[in-house]
Amino acid sequence: MGTVGKALDILDLFTHRQPSLGLSQLARLSGLNKTTCHRLLTEMESRGLVEQAGPAREYRLGPAVLRLAALRESSVPTRDAAMPVLRRLAEATGETAHVSHLVAGRLQTLAFCYAAQSGMKVMMEDADFLPFDATASGAAVLANLPRGEGFRLAASARDPDALHARIEDCRRNGWAETHSTMQKDVQGLAVPLFDAGGICCGAVAVAAAAPRMTPALHATIVAELIRAGTEITALRGGDLPDPIATLWRSAAGKDPK
Amino acid sequence: MGTVGKALDILDLFTHRQPSLGLSQLARLSGLNKTTCHRLLTEMESRGLVEQAGPAREYRLGPAVLRLAALRESSVPTRDAAMPVLRRLAEATGETAHVSHLVAGRLQTLAFCYAAQSGMKVMMEDADFLPFDATASGAAVLANLPRGEGFRLAASARDPDALHARIEDCRRNGWAETHSTMQKDVQGLAVPLFDAGGICCGAVAVAAAAPRMTPALHATIVAELIRAGTEITALRGGDLPDPIATLWRSAAGKDPK
Numbered sequence: 253m254g255t256v257g258k259a260l261d262i263l264d265l266f267t268h269r270q271p272s273l274g275l276s277q278l279a280r281l282s283g284l285n286k287t288t289c290h291r292l293l294t295e296m297e298s299r300g301l302v303e304q305a306g307p308a309r310e311y312r313l314g315p316a317v318l319r320l321a322a323l324r325e326s327s328v329p330t331r332d333a334a335m336p337v338l339r340r341l342a343e344a345t346g347e348t349a350h351v352s353h354l355v356a357g358r359l360q361t362l363a364f365c366y367a368a369q370s371g372m373k374v375m376m377e378d379a380d381f382l383p384f385d386a387t388a389s390g391a392a393v394l395a396n397l398p399r400g401e402g403f404r405l406a407a408s409a410r411d412p413d414a415l416h417a418r419i420e421d422c423r424r425n426g427w428a429e430t431h432s433t434m435q436k437d438v439q440g441l442a443v444p445l446f447d448a449g450g451i452c453c454g455a456v457a458v459a460a461a462a463p464r465m466t467p468a469l470h471a472t473i474v475a476e477l478i479r480a481g482t483e484i485t486a487l488r489g490g491d492l493p494d495p496i497a498t499l500w501r502s503a504a505g506k507d508p509k
Numbered sequence: 510m511g512t513v514g515k516a517l518d519i520l521d522l523f524t525h526r527q528p529s530l531g532l533s534q535l536a537r538l539s540g541l542n543k544t545t546c547h548r549l550l551t552e553m554e555s556r557g558l559v560e561q562a563g564p565a566r567e568y569r570l571g572p573a574v575l576r577l578a579a580l581r582e583s584s585v586p587t588r589d590a591a592m593p594v595l596r597r598l599a600e601a602t603g604e605t606a607h608v609s610h611l612v613a614g615r616l617q618t619l620a621f622c623y624a625a626q627s628g629m630k631v632m633m634e635d636a637d638f639l640p641f642d643a644t645a646s647g648a649a650v651l652a653n654l655p656r657g658e659g660f661r662l663a664a665s666a667r668d669p670d671a672l673h674a675r676i677e678d679c680r681r682n683g684w685a686e687t688h689s690t691m692q693k694d695v696q697g698l699a700v701p702l703f704d705a706g707g708i709c710c711g712a713v714a715v716a717a718a719a720p721r722m723t724p725a726l727h728a729t730i731v732a733e734l735i736r737a738g739t740e741i742t743a744l745r746g747g748d749l750p751d752p753i754a755t756l757w758r759s760a761a762g763k764d765p766k
Contacts, residue, residue, distance in 0.1 A: 256516040256552035263577060264556075271584035295513035299521075300612035313581040315610050318588050319617045319637065320520060321578030324570040327528035331575050353572050355557035360576045380576065 338365040353454040374459035385409035388440035389455035395422035396452035426499030443481035595622040610711040631716035642666035645697035646712035652679035653709035683756030700738035
């Protein structure tokens with residue numbers, strides 16, 4: 253692995269749970285020795301990608317990432333474009349809505365939205381990266397990737413049989429579902445998102461509190477997810493592959509059989 | 510300069526004017542040879558920081574920057590927090606409002622907002638980085654940095670006398686002003702922003718169409734800028750240094766003499 257890759261991997265150690273980290277922690281988590289880690293951090297600090305703050309001079313992400321994200325959003329609207337759709341999804345279902353994006357073989361949480369009306373809600377702050385084998389979003393993405401890439405990303409699953417059953421369900425239904433796999437008493441439902449050319453690039457999901465799930469709410473979530481998946485895919489100029497388009501029309505009851 | 514610095518400098522070549530660039534262009538603009546440039550891009554691509562798209566497979570910023578920015582915003586609210594203030598500033602003045610942030614010795618545009626009511630407006634898409642010697646924001650920042658750092662950043666000014674006069678005006682008034690320095694017929698007005706500890710960290714500005722400027726509009730812009738500068742500084746947990754606080758109170762007419 254090259255020096256640049258090592259430096260960029262350090263950036264992935266910062267999460268909502270740990271937005272600030274000391275040099276010793278970063279060295280330990282990255283597996284680099286402290287001298288190397290410090291040198292890479294200093295180079296990134298000189299460009300504003302990280303900064304030191306607080307009495308302990310811990311590192312955190314720097315202001316330069318904001319210009320990069322604003323520029324990315326203006327050429328490929330993704331996060332800002334998805335927010336209104338997420339807000340409506342959270343409101344319509346009363347549960348937590350989130351969207352994730354496949355980045356360098358991992359599923360990154362891009363944005364989330366809580367339902368205002370629910371005092372009890374599934375929190376998303378800890379989920380910076382979604383494990384493929386423990387989330388509905390992961391299954392929705394794996395079910396819609398080219399087989400080879402899906403197999404590769406599924407290879408490290410702790411329970412391959414359960415994951416493959418979930419993937420098969422998603423291929424049949426057009427949406428994926430998990431029960432208490434990532435957090436206890438959380439039911440996840442997700443649909444895939446597609447780029448131009450019909451390539452799966454992420455997922456939009458609802459993380460619902462299982463104790464209040466009902467068949468009616470389940471049907472609402474599926475219908476709203478299909479609507480959100482269609483809209484976000486369209487917003488980023490993507491195309492639904494024919495099999496998904498057919499499944500979603502059918503599931504949405506527009507093509508009753 | 511280290512490898513990581515070289516790679517990160519490539520990211521700064523992407524701007525609103527040129528959001529996608531080919532390998533040859535990137536090599537030429539960065540001064541790197543094509544092989545090195547390609548290797549650095551490949552490493553950044555493997556982490557999702559850049560990606561190739563379109564028929565010409567040009568490079569553009571990748572989706573990984575969005576997670577980084579979302580995480581930075583959640584620990585240090587800056588861009589999202591400033592947007593409502595910018596919107597009000599643009600509405601109240603009828604001109605283009607923008608906020609910039611000092612990052613690694615350069616002034617980066619963080620966000621901008623156009624006034625809905627004006628058919629003719631000063632466009633900001635081209636201003637990813639604001640030159641210190643040609644913008645009101647630059648003068649406002651230089652006037653409020655520690656002297657040594659200000660001198661260093663002002664060193665490359667094309668017209669040092671004009672810049673120093675502008676800096677002195679800003680120290681006396683609490684706001685900075687330029688006329689047609691960056692774009693013809695554009696009048697810029699700006700006030701500094703401050704971090705915790707009263708360290709100048711950027712500026713908020715109005716870029717106005719000079720032909721419609723009047724003494725009344727000028728007074729409105731100054732008053733609204735002072736209000737916006739106070740609010741954005743407070744939103745990021747910053748402190749106004751005493752001299753600025755005194756100047757702004759006086760300029761806002763709350764402390765008439």
